[in-house]
Amino acid sequence: MTLPDYSTREPQNLYAPIAYALAAGGKRLRPQLAIIAAQVFGADEEAVLPAAQALEVFHNFTLLHDDVMDHASVRRGRPTVHVKWNENTAILSGDQMLIEAYSHLAQLPADKLPQALVLFNKMATGVCEGQQLDMDFETRNDVTLDDYMRMIEGKTAILLATALQLGAYLAGADDAQQQALFDYGIHLGLAFQIQDDLLDCFGDPETFGKAIGGDIAENKKTFLWLTARERKSNWNTIGRALEDVLADYEQLGVRAAAEQAIADHTQQALACLDALPHNEYTDQLRQLAQRLVGRKV
Amino acid sequence: MTLPDYSTREPQNLYAPIAYALAAGGKRLRPQLAIIAAQVFGADEEAVLPAAQALEVFHNFTLLHDDVMDHASVRRGRPTVHVKWNENTAILSGDQMLIEAYSHLAQLPADKLPQALVLFNKMATGVCEGQQLDMDFETRNDVTLDDYMRMIEGKTAILLATALQLGAYLAGADDAQQQALFDYGIHLGLAFQIQDDLLDCFGDPETFGKAIGGDIAENKKTFLWLTARERKSNWNTIGRALEDVLADYEQLGVRAAAEQAIADHTQQALACLDALPHNEYTDQLRQLAQRLVGRKV
Numbered sequence: 001m002t003l004p005d006y007s008t009r010e011p012q013n014l015y016a017p018i019a020y021a022l023a024a025g026g027k028r029l030r031p032q033l034a035i036i037a038a039q040v041f042g043a044d045e046e047a048v049l050p051a052a053q054a055l056e057v058f059h060n061f062t063l064l065h066d067d068v069m070d071h072a073s074v075r076r077g078r079p080t081v082h083v084k085w086n087e088n089t090a091i092l093s094g095d096q097m098l099i100e101a102y103s104h105l106a107q108l109p110a111d112k113l114p115q116a117l118v119l120f121n122k123m124a125t126g127v128c129e130g131q132q133l134d135m136d137f138e139t140r141n142d143v144t145l146d147d148y149m150r151m152i153e154g155k156t157a158i159l160l161a162t163a164l165q166l167g168a169y170l171a172g173a174d175d176a177q178q179q180a181l182f183d184y185g186i187h188l189g190l191a192f193q194i195q196d197d198l199l200d201c202f203g204d205p206e207t208f209g210k211a212i213g214g215d216i217a218e219n220k221k222t223f224l225w226l227t228a229r230e231r232k233s234n235w236n237t238i239g240r241a242l243e244d245v246l247a248d249y250e251q252l253g254v255r256a257a258a259e260q261a262i263a264d265h266t267q268q269a270l271a272c273l274d275a276l277p278h279n280e281y282t283d284q285l286r287q288l289a290q291r292l293v294g295r296k297v
Numbered sequence: 298m299t300l301p302d303y304s305t306r307e308p309q310n311l312y313a314p315i316a317y318a319l320a321a322g323g324k325r326l327r328p329q330l331a332i333i334a335a336q337v338f339g340a341d342e343e344a345v346l347p348a349a350q351a352l353e354v355f356h357n358f359t360l361l362h363d364d365v366m367d368h369a370s371v372r373r374g375r376p377t378v379h380v381k382w383n384e385n386t387a388i389l390s391g392d393q394m395l396i397e398a399y400s401h402l403a404q405l406p407a408d409k410l411p412q413a414l415v416l417f418n419k420m421a422t423g424v425c426e427g428q429q430l431d432m433d434f435e436t437r438n439d440v441t442l443d444d445y446m447r448m449i450e451g452k453t454a455i456l457l458a459t460a461l462q463l464g465a466y467l468a469g470a471d472d473a474q475q476q477a478l479f480d481y482g483i484h485l486g487l488a489f490q491i492q493d494d495l496l497d498c499f500g501d502p503e504t505f506g507k508a509i510g511g512d513i514a515e516n517k518k519t520f521l522w523l524t525a526r527e528r529k530s531n532w533n534t535i536g537r538a539l540e541d542v543l544a545d546y547e548q549l550g551v552r553a554a555a556e557q558a559i560a561d562h563t564q565q566a567l568a569c570l571d572a573l574p575h576n577e578y579t580d581q582l583r584q585l586a587q588r589l590v591g592r593k594v
Contacts, residue, residue, distance in 0.1 A: 011429045065392060069388060069389065102399055102414070103418045110411040113411050124399075125396055125400070129311060
């Protein structure tokens with residue numbers, strides 16, 4: 001999948017940050033999921049290209065604005081847009097990225113566009129709602145594990161699920177098949193996010209790429225934090241040494257609970273694939289889910 | 298035109314600021330223009346409602362994010378969203394408003410949606426580009442009057458023009474008729490913005506509603522500032538008393554030039570209407586343009 005060259009558009013100060021944000025690369029996981037989902041039903045990349053581009057530009061828009069809100073200074077090893085330029089640039093170029101996502105979507109065939117737009121809007125709304133819940137959690141003391149699962153479903157899983165559903169829809173899959181891929185994506189996304197939380201605590205410092213314990217240092221309410229809180233009243237991480245917290249996570253069975261949740265959601269993701277045609281593309285989705293359980297970064 | 302009640306949606310912290318921003322009211326000029334344009338061709342409000350809602354929500358989204366970027370603390374007599382809540386809320390709720398605009402648009406009939414989305418995206422891109430140029434002007438010393446006209450065409454006029462074009466398109470008007478209304482909207486928008494610049498200098502303090510000379514105090518590059526710069530080398534406002542600047546504007550013929558430009562664009566707007574059916578709705582558009590020339594606020 002290629003994206004347009006935004007670096008040559010005017011005004012430069014609007015489009016150069018967009019080109020910069022998109023050039024950072026990343027895994028391009030969302031377009032990949034849309035394309036594989038279409039291939040499951042015999043369509044090719046061409047059929048989903050506008051949706052794949054829209055999903056990738058949208059994802060990078062969320063990263064750009066999230067980095068402003070989180071005051072994050074580094075993204076994929078480079079200064080974030082609001083650091084390299086300034087905050088106003090990050091806000092406005094981010095807004096334009098969201099509009100660009102819809103401009104990509106507008107390239108879809110006219111008969112496919114209305115439903116694709118509905119799915120895309122629902123996803124985008126879910127992502128913003130998830131981001132809001134995440135921000136709310138920082139100051140709330142009554143967050144439950146259920147609240148957390150709802151939050152990561154919005155913030156992470158819906159985008160993966162919708163990428164898959166859109167790919168299937170554009171390839172002519174029926175409602176049940178679309179739903180199966182959507183559900184696969186939700187479970188994949190939940191497993192992915194819990195794995196993220198787990199690696200932050202128990203990842204290999206050699207391969208993880210950043211310092212272990214970042215979430216603990218920030219007292220972030222992760223899957224592990226909330227599971228510990230459910231198992232031990234007055235549980236907290238504030239002012240505690242990393243080793244103590246990790247020891248608690250082992251003793252309270254929190255680490256095991258996270259590993260179990262990842263395995264469960266991976267299993268549920270795989271089960272969703274049973275409703276689909278068996279071919280090399282569903283095999284790819286199967287492998288993707290399995291690789292996830294063992295990933296180190 | 299009604300808008301959904303966002304105040305009851307969850308999460309509250311995402312939607313309450315949206316409800317607040319939309320409850321401030323304002324003139325609802327953009328939906329009005331879309332509706333009148335549709336009425337010119339015999340359609341009713343119903344036919345354009347999703348587009349009218351999308352335009353109004355989009356307009357208020359731009360105000361919300363512009364206020365963050367300008368560090369503006371008051372909007373329509375009330376604290377701005379980033380003052381009443383905080384900056385992150387203003388960014389994220391603004392993002393969601395942009396998505397809501399597209400969700401309204403998605404309610405259009407399937408046969409009308411693809412072209413409406415193209416027009417809307419083009420407009421939204423023009424508005425962001427105009428806002429970027431406006432920000433660029435603050436630090437540029439080589440801004441010409443032509444640059445300025447291009448900037449306000451994006452920042453103000455395109456939105457009015459597209460509201461009219463969308464209304465006409467949805468009512469079944471042909472391309473030439475759509476173009477005539479678009480052009481009317483561009484000239485109306487340009488006249489409107491220059492009038493804004495003029496009132497900031499020569500408005501009646503009794504009726505203007507805010508202090509005279511705000512643009513001068515901020516050394517903003519307005520139509521008047523740039524015309525003065527074209528007529529007198531090294532012309533500037535920095536550190537100068539309001540009375541002196543206004544006296545210059547009179548002596549250099551800058552005030553007269555602004556009045557002439559408003560009259561010219563109003564005349565051009567009216568001329569565009571000649572290509573359209575003559576009925577009570579084109580009369581309303583004629584009156585709207587004429588009222589503009591004499592407005593005090």
